[in-house]
Amino acid sequence: MDEPIQNKKVDTPQDNSDVITMRHIAKSFGDNAILKDINMDLHKGENLVILGKSGTGKSVTIKLIVNLLEYDKGELKVFGDEVKDLSEQELKKLRTRVGFLFQSAALYDSMTVRENLEFPLKRILKIKDEKELEDRIKEVLDSVGLPDAIDKMPSELSGGMRKRIGLARTIILKPEIMLYDEPTTGLDPITSKEISELIMSMQEKFKISSIIITHDIACAKITANRMMVMDKGEFVAEGTFEELENSSDDFIKSFFKL
Amino acid sequence: MANAPAASYKGILEEAGNQVLFMFRFFRNIFRFDFEWEEFIRQCYMIGYKSFPLVGITGFIIGFVITLQSEPTMKAFGAESFIPKMVAISLIREICPVVIALICAGKISSGIGAELGSMQVSEQIDAMEVSGANPVQYLVVTRILACIIMIPLLTLMADALGFAGSYLGVNLSNHVSPQLFFSKAFSSVEFGDLLPAFFKTIFFGFAIGFIGCYKGYNSNRGTESVGIAANSAVVNASLWIIVIDGIAVQLTNALGY
Numbered sequence: 001m002d003e004p005i006q007n008k009k010v011d012t013p014q015d016n017s018d019v020i021t022m023r024h025i026a027k028s029f030g031d032n033a034i035l036k037d038i039n040m041d042l043h044k045g046e047n048l049v050i051l052g053k054s055g056t057g058k059s060v061t062i063k064l065i066v067n068l069l070e071y072d073k074g075e076l077k078v079f080g081d082e083v084k085d086l087s088e089q090e091l092k093k094l095r096t097r098v099g100f101l102f103q104s105a106a107l108y109d110s111m112t113v114r115e116n117l118e119f120p121l122k123r124i125l126k127i128k129d130e131k132e133l134e135d136r137i138k139e140v141l142d143s144v145g146l147p148d149a150i151d152k153m154p155s156e157l158s159g160g161m162r163k164r165i166g167l168a169r170t171i172i173l174k175p176e177i178m179l180y181d182e183p184t185t186g187l188d189p190i191t192s193k194e195i196s197e198l199i200m201s202m203q204e205k206f207k208i209s210s211i212i213i214t215h216d217i218a219c220a221k222i223t224a225n226r227m228m229v230m231d232k233g234e235f236v237a238e239g240t241f242e243e244l245e246n247s248s249d250d251f252i253k254s255f256f257k258l
Numbered sequence: 259m260a261n262a263p264a265a266s267y268k269g270i271l272e273e274a275g276n277q278v279l280f281m282f283r284f285f286r287n288i289f290r291f292d293f294e295w296e297e298f299i300r301q302c303y304m305i306g307y308k309s310f311p312l313v314g315i316t317g318f319i320i321g322f323v324i325t326l327q328s329e330p331t332m333k334a335f336g337a338e339s340f341i342p343k344m345v346a347i348s349l350i351r352e353i354c355p356v357v358i359a360l361i362c363a364g365k366i367s368s369g370i371g372a373e374l375g376s377m378q379v380s381e382q383i384d385a386m387e388v389s390g391a392n393p394v395q396y397l398v399v400t401r402i403l404a405c406i407i408m409i410p411l412l413t414l415m416a417d418a419l420g421f422a423g424s425y426l427g428v429n430l431s432n433h434v435s436p437q438l439f440f441s442k443a444f445s446s447v448e449f450g451d452l453l454p455a456f457f458k459t460i461f462f463g464f465a466i467g468f469i470g471c472y473k474g475y476n477s478n479r480g481t482e483s484v485g486i487a488a489n490s491a492v493v494n495a496s497l498w499i500i501v502i503d504g505i506a507v508q509l510t511n512a513l514g515y
């Protein structure tokens with residue numbers, strides 16, 4: 001039986017302030033070992049930025065969190081529950097509590113912006129009332145700064161606008177965790193800055209905990225409370241923006257060169 | 259390369275296994291609450307209504323051509339009056355179902371393969387899944403069911419227009435009244451001709467929808483895989499249609515239709 005999932009905030013126990021914990025996670029595709037030993041915590045309310053070169057397995061890491069891919073080994077707990085052991089219903093619930101912004105924004109390109117935003121509302125929150133749908137959509141479009149885009153098709157939107165609508169479609173379910181996959185890649189510096197600021201406002205307004213994958217150092221500087229650097233399927237460094245910026249390690253320094 | 263044949267057999271078995279699993283997912287998702295009526299009706303429109311012109315013209319011309327082609331032979335035997343009968347039986351039992359199914363494999367199966375393939379490549383299917391919605395229910399179930407319903411209807415339409423084409427063909431050389439033509443054609447067609455053909459087209463519809471969805475849904479990342487998905491959807495669906503046709507003729511003969 002599909003019950004409507006209420007999007008009320010669930011209080012996390014005080015002694016467990018980590019919303020995600022990963023321990024010794026390994027993942028291969030065939031003979032190709034992508035993740036070797038991933039250990040990471042996401043603290044409640046923080047913005048964690050993950051830096052890393054292309055192809056090191058950053059996207060794979062966050063796809064494990066929502067079970068788009070399955071890990072081979074290790075422990076991965078989200079809100080205290082092992083992701084592998086969730087039933088279909090529990091997984092569905094988890095997925096409404098964790099938002100995912102894809103690199104390509106992944107808008108449904110046969111639907112208008114309105115239909116894109118209605119899609120999760122109708123199916124997950126089971127909202128049928130036209131007025132409530134309309135109010136929710138307006139509210140979320142306002143919070144991403146695109147109130148006029150409501151009747152446009154995705155193909156009419158610029159890259160930055162698509163990212164915003166993608167974000168709107170995700171936060172419309174009021175997630176507690178956001179996973180951003182390269183939110184500013186492919187955007188001009190000004191739009192990048194706007195998106196970075198939007199990520200900050202999500203944190204402030206909705207108290208969302210976030211993982212932000214990026215190699216845009218300007219974005220990291222604006223958004224990061226804490227940063228981790230990934231290389232070849234492992235985390236190789238961790239610290240605040242200033243700490244990593246002043247690192248003596250050549251590999252880490254290379255991310256900060258303009 | 260001693261291993262090559264073994265590897266390709268393994269690949270074929272793997273593919274067959276994956277198709278069976280995908281079929282289970284389809285059946286498991288039909289019987290759920292919240293059937294996606296809106297999308298289902300949209301797909302019926304896209305698959306059925308939008309194929310009317312192509313299917314209609316094809317049916318008409320097939321009827322016309324078969325009539326003209328068979329006329330000299332039938333005349334030689336002095337059996338022109340059998341033309342309506344022969345055309346009716348061959349159109350209804352075999353030619354229209356198979357030709358229309360193959361055309362729809364080219365138009366519909368490849369279209370579904372390309373559409374779902376590009377949704378897979380651009381992460382739209384993943385996005386649907388992580389939002390907690392059910393992409394199999396929304397995308398796959400609706401499309402396959404729409405094909406199962408629309409392909410038989412399109413075939414019936416082609417049958418009807420095939421008769422019209424045949425009537426035109428007959429009238430090029432003789433004058434036959436429509437009443438005479440159609441009463442001759444229909445007097446020879448029995449329920450037992452229509453029924454197995456109709457059942458067959460239901461399976462054709464399933465093959466067209468299923469293969470399109472399977473190839474699109476499971477396409478790889480990368481833009482070239484959209485083309486691959488569309489192409490292999492046509493090839494595989496056509497093959498399925500021919501195989502189903504071969505099985506169907508055995509079955510109908512065994513059952514005495």
Ligand SMILES: Nc1ncnc2c1ncn2[C@@H]1O[C@H](COP(=O)(O)OP(=O)(O)O)[C@@H](O)[C@H]1O
Pocket residue numbers: 029034052053054055056057058059060061
């Ligand atoms: N579904 C998949 N199947 C096979 N290989 C994959 C899949 N997803 C990612 N990979 C491989 O894993 C590696 C890491 O990918 P990814 O996590 O996307 O890198 P990035 O750090 O740039 O986000 C790449 O080499 C990619 O080819």
Ligand SMILES: [Mg+2]
Pocket residue numbers: 058059060103181
């Ligand atoms: Mg990536």
